[in-house]
Amino acid sequence: MSDETKDDLSYEADVVVVGSGAAAFSAAITARSHGSEVIMVEKGSSPGGTTARSEGGYWIPNNRFMRAHGLEDPKDDAVRYMARYSYPQLYDPNDPHLGLPENEYNLVATYYDSASVACDFLAKIGALQSMMSVGWSGWPDPDYQENMPENKGIRGRLLFPMKLDNKQGNGQELIRQFKVWSKEHGISLLLRHRIVRLICNQRGEVAGCEAICDRNLLWTIKARKAVIFGSGGFTNNSELMLHFQRGPHFGGCAVPTNTGDFVYMSQRIGAKLGNMAGAFRAQIVLERGLDKAFPASAFHIAGDSVILVNRFGQRVMDEKRNCSDRTMVHFVFDPARGEWTNMFLFLVYDQRTADLWQGFFPIPEQDEAMPYVLSRQTWEELTFAIEDRLAALTTRTGVFRLDGQFAENIRQTIARFNDFAKAGVDAHFHRGDFSYDREVSTFPPLISGFQWPSNDQKNVTMYPFQPQGPYYAIILAAGTMDTNGGPMINHKAQVLDLAGEIIPGLYGAGNCISSPTANVCWGGGGTIGPALAYGYLAGINASNETIKDV
Numbered sequence: 001m002s003d004e005t006k007d008d009l010s011y012e013a014d015v016v017v018v019g020s021g022a023a024a025f026s027a028a029i030t031a032r033s034h035g036s037e038v039i040m041v042e043k044g045s046s047p048g049g050t051t052a053r054s055e056g057g058y059w060i061p062n063n064r065f066m067r068a069h070g071l072e073d074p075k076d077d078a079v080r081y082m083a084r085y086s087y088p089q090l091y092d093p094n095d096p097h098l099g100l101p102e103n104e105y106n107l108v109a110t111y112y113d114s115a116s117v118a119c120d121f122l123a124k125i126g127a128l129q130s131m132m133s134v135g136w137s138g139w140p141d142p143d144y145q146e147n148m149p150e151n152k153g154i155r156g157r158l159l160f161p162m163k164l165d166n167k168q169g170n171g172q173e174l175i176r177q178f179k180v181w182s183k184e185h186g187i188s189l190l191l192r193h194r195i196v197r198l199i200c201n202q203r204g205e206v207a208g209c210e211a212i213c214d215r216n217l218l219w220t221i222k223a224r225k226a227v228i229f230g231s232g233g234f235t236n237n238s239e240l241m242l243h244f245q246r247g248p249h250f251g252g253c254a255v256p257t258n259t260g261d262f263v264y265m266s267q268r269i270g271a272k273l274g275n276m277a278g279a280f281r282a283q284i285v286l287e288r289g290l291d292k293a294f295p296a297s298a299f300h301i302a303g304d305s306v307i308l309v310n311r312f313g314q315r316v317m318d319e320k321r322n323c324s325d326r327t328m329v330h331f332v333f334d335p336a337r338g339e340w341t342n343m344f345l346f347l348v349y350d351q352r353t354a355d356l357w358q359g360f361f362p363i364p365e366q367d368e369a370m371p372y373v374l375s376r377q378t379w380e381e382l383t384f385a386i387e388d389r390l391a392a393l394t395t396r397t398g399v400f401r402l403d404g405q406f407a408e409n410i411r412q413t414i415a416r417f418n419d420f421a422k423a424g425v426d427a428h429f430h431r432g433d434f435s436y437d438r439e440v441s442t443f444p445p446l447i448s449g450f451q452w453p454s455n456d457q458k459n460v461t462m463y464p465f466q467p468q469g470p471y472y473a474i475i476l477a478a479g480t481m482d483t484n485g486g487p488m489i490n491h492k493a494q495v496l497d498l499a500g501e502i503i504p505g506l507y508g509a510g511n512c513i514s515s516p517t518a519n520v521c522w523g524g525g526g527t528i529g530p531a532l533a534y535g536y537l538a539g540i541n542a543s544n545e546t547i548k549d550v
Helices: 022-033 049-053 064-068 075-086 102-124 171-184 238-244 261-268 286-290 323-331 351-356 379-392 406-423 435-439 528-543
Strands: 010-018 038-041 130-132 158-161 188-190 193-200 206-213 218-229 279-285 306-309 344-350 374-376 471-483 494-496 502-508
Touching (some): 010 188, 010 206, 022 038, 022 528, 102 528, 193 218, 306 406, 374 379, 379 406, 502 528
Antiparallel strands (some): 206 218, 279 471, 306 344
């Protein structure tokens, strides 16, 4: 649809959908399939949002592929896992709502009921063809916390879009399929239109919105039934990040248009906010984050002779845990020193890892001279190089420095890690004890001519560091895939006001709302899965709305 074809500065449809990522497309396609006229409004110059940048997986419990493989995923167990993981401080297995408030419980339980239904519906109408993810081990992928007793080791919940050649696709493929269906079924898409205000009628119902286009014209977009937001989080809004996130972040991989517009607009009409300190997180390369470069996220820590240490030269975690949980370790505060102890962590590895896992970000190809990679022959020299880099960045990173014992401590840390690797047991952080560590976060190198795992390797996630350099270091900081706080919704994807009542005609899904998952990813695809499911619910319920006075 082109502005030049319009005689006035207005559009009108049954349902107006804001955004064009997984949540927005799921909502728009579902609404259109249920007989509604739909207009999508996208702030950017191309559709897809952060979904188009992603790996494209979606976490769908009890999906049809699991059932076809004889993999059972009963609701009681799945909901207990989701509730326990998202709200460990509230979880009570003996409570009817598992210790959660009613609305939060309903969001989780409804997700189990609706996610597979949404996926099947999108496949049935030809909008999205999916396939189960199978890892390099030949097994369906485990969840992020498959070790939790509530989970019981369930596999196969991670799905991906299937390409025309029946191979696994990514986020761009997911958006491609949605775009094709939308165009064929008459969904209008307005690009370069930024929503700036919600319009309410005399009864207080949301009846449209106003948008400014790239020619600086103010357009009125009327919604006869409802407005659905799927517009992404606020990763690229420095004010919201500073005042709502739980600790220092230094960037993220969300698209630049994700600036939290829905937070401001919904507040003006009385929406209740939730989970504003929440995010789907990933560690980022500090220098890339500071320079707003993309991609910057270290989703996996590749390699086996590799560890993460803090400013004291000490390990602080199982380096093979999932990216979102791993990033939480950065928010440790030292009350004696008044500082974020782990604000930056240092990814250190040896030449063996540099050779075998080259090209797995953030480890570069050997013929790539990446300025964020520090390399020296000894641990003392590497310590000096890290100190110099931190000093050069001080105007953008504050007073963070290495402790004076870093060089000595890292030698001791490496020695202990080497002992663990030889024994095959990480006595400090249990690295390699979990299926996720071994099968998802550790993967075979692509370089030929090397044997991996080695014959003497008792734990595929660990291998002793070489006794001689060169050694390498990369500075990692906390970042987001995107934030996941905003207006609160109920299990029908309706936005709630300050009293907990619905705001008529307003729906939300994806990262722009208070996430049903709270502050965690339940597994790979834990961002897009809820976006698809609650976008689907928003589309159905918006289509069932009565025609409003616009």
